[in-house]
Amino acid sequence: MFINPALITVVAVIVAVFLVFVIAKVVGAHRRQESAERKEITISVLPKTSLGKWSIGLAIAFILFFYLIGALTDSDPFGPGSNPVLAVVFKIIFAGMPVAILVTGLVSVIKRKERSVLVLVSMVVGLWFLTAAVWLLLGGD
Numbered sequence: 001m002f003i004n005p006a007l008i009t010v011v012a013v014i015v016a017v018f019l020v021f022v023i024a025k026v027v028g029a030h031r032r033q034e035s036a037e038r039k040e041i042t043i044s045v046l047p048k049t050s051l052g053k054w055s056i057g058l059a060i061a062f063i064l065f066f067y068l069i070g071a072l073t074d075s076d077p078f079g080p081g082s083n084p085v086l087a088v089v090f091k092i093i094f095a096g097m098p099v100a101i102l103v104t105g106l107v108s109v110i111k112r113k114e115r116s117v118l119v120l121v122s123m124v125v126g127l128w129f130l131t132a133a134v135w136l137l138l139g140g141d
Helices: 005-040 050-072 082-111 117-137
Strands: none
Touching: 050 082, 050 117, 082 117
């Protein structure tokens, strides 16, 4: 079976023109989206989304919890002389709260486009305490 080379050339040119047209439209739409996003980005101090508010609230609650444990227990709450059940509860809270702070903060920043300084600070606090919790749970000194 013989296919006419002219037909192959015409189909190749049509496909190439179509691909160039589609690529040009995609690039144009992407550029318009970037310029629109640049205009919309405004950095604020207070959060605008509910997840951002949750992230800040969890960070404040965790810091208060952290200092409350230190004030209520004269010795190390995770040490050998402490209540084992209470130590497990403290470890779960100490490991879980920073994860909740980070997840709510990341979802609000990435998905909800939250641009709040306090949300970013709460995420840093969550990351800091998560690192400390992992260090503590792995038996660090």
